[in-house]
Amino acid sequence: MINNNYFINAIRFVLLVLVQVLIFNRLNFFGFINPMVYIMFLYWYPIKENRATFIGVCFLLGLTIDFFLDTMALNAASTVTIAYFRPTIMRFVFGVNYEFQSFKLGNATKVQQITFLALLIVIHHMVFFTLEIFNLANILLILKKVIFIGPATLVLCLLFGSLFSVRKE
Amino acid sequence: MQQIINFVIRYKNFLLYICLLTLSLVFTIRSHSYHQSRFFNSANYVSGRIYETSNNFFSYFGLDEENSKLIEENKRLRDELFNMGFADSVPLDSTKRQYTIIIGKVIKNSYANPRNYITINKGRKDSIKPDMGVITDKGILGIVENTSQNFTTVQSILNENSNINAKIKGTNNFGSLIWDTKDYNIVQLIDIPRMVPLTIGDTIVTGAMSSIFPENIPIGTIKKYDLDNSNSLYTIQVALFNDMTNISYVYIIENKRRPEIIQLQSETDGNDQ
Structure with missing residues (x-):
């Protein structure tokens, strides 16, 4: 079972990186909208795993994407941030249910799942574009990018989520 | 000592997060002021x-x-x-x-x-x-x-780190070609003095001051021009020939x-x- 989990996560890691760099970063919808679907890795990752490993793996995920996109360590910084805050967000979204051993993402309501995903995306995009533009004088540009790219990411992540749902885990 | 170890164990996730974040911030911020990293690039x-x-x-x-x-x-x-007015094969000395x-x-x-x-x-x-x-x-x-x-x-x-020597075709008025990150079809030519006569539609080409590009390689045409804050230099919006x-x-x-x-x-x- 544990081996199986590792295997699934490794496959997910590789596939999400490939899908991200080969498909979604070529979209350039309206010239600048490139949804970041690799955030689904953090959404799908098992909840009860070791937290330090999780943060490390997410850092690696971000860095791999950075290698492909020549974005220095922007993706790594924003991914490691949401990886660290994921338990906090989960406690906020799912309430006390999250503390129980039997808690599963699939059992939560649709609204809770979407809120969880949306919060991950918003935090990720805020960190990402703040660092990318790196100038608070351009805060409107940062907000514009978050407001346009965030929903695009959310929609595509939800589509991905329903395509490859994790009912059995 | 015991307490320090306890502290590290208790906050190990936080410390790990801070370490990794600092690491990535260092890489990122260095690239803002300087060039792309030698190691983190897609040429691997x-x-x-x-x-x-x-x-x-x-x-x-x-x-x-x-x-x-x-x-x-x-x-x-x-x-x-x-x-060109002469035979199409001209002897060339490769040296x-x-x-x-x-x-x-x-x-x-x-x-x-x-x-x-x-x-x-x-x-x-x-x-x-x-x-x-x-x-x-x-x-x-x-x-x-x-x-x-x-x-x-x-x-x-x-x-935004790009800076290329460029001039207006047929003249010797040099400026620097930069990008303001707003539109992928338009770059900016700055530092052209005010007395230079400009016309919308003029061609911008590479200048002779660059040791990288040969002179007179086309870049784009003038789309719009304004004086900058000091009122002595033009900022020219250049529409690129290339579809980027x-x-x-x-x-x-x-x-x-x-x-x-x-x-x-x-x-x-x-x-x-």
Whole structure:
């Protein structure tokens, strides 16, 4: 079972990186909208795993994407941030249910799942574009990018989520 | 001591997070002030191979368009050749040639970020070195930034760190070509003095002060111009000839005299101090 989990996560890691760099970063919808679907890795990752490993793996995920996109360590910084805050967000979204051993993402309501995903995306995009533009004088540009790219990411992540749902885990 | 260890154990996740975040911030912030990292770029073996494989599939869809581009360029070159007024074969002494050209193919292109880089399927093996100029049939594209054995990353002109010497065609008024990160079809030419007469539609070409590009390579046309804050210099909006969203084959230019120029400049600078 544990081996199986590792295997699934490794496959997910590789596939999400490939899908991200080969498909979604070529979209350039309206010239600048490139949804970041690799955030689904953090959404799908098992909840009860070791937290330090999780943060490390997410850092690696971000860095791999950075290698492909020549974005220095922007993706790594924003991914490691949401990886660290994921338990906090989960406690906020799912309430006390999250503390129980039997808690599963699939059992939560649709609204809770979407809120969880949306919060991950918003935090990720805020960190990402703040660092990318790196100038608070351009805060409107940062907000514009978050407001346009965030929903695009959310929609595509939800589509991905329903395509490859994790009912059995 | 016990307490320090306890503290580390209790906050190990937080400390790990801070470490990794600092690490990535250092990499990122260094790139804002300076160039792309030597190690974190898509010219490495793995990403280069993956991009190349995917490009091998997708490039078939653009063959038709690529053919018409080539025939268009051939037509233009033949036109120039026939109207030059002398025989079409001129003896050339290869030792006197200043520029050599290497062809490459774009395997990854981006234009949606403030710092865009293009990856090309030629590398050190094909004698590509940093700071060589990259152009297409229509105009300039960027400057080679990093090379690996088989791949090269190019700092696109759509990069906020990009700074290229350019001038108005037919004159000797030089300025710097930069990008304000707003529109991928438009770059800015700054530092043109106020007394220079400008017309909308004038052509902008590369200047002679660059040791990277040959002179008079087309860049774009003047779309709009305004005076800057000091009211003495123009900021010109230049509409690019290149369609930056659709680039496949490129020419990489090597200036054989560049090492000499660089050496001379550094000697002169050394003498001043």
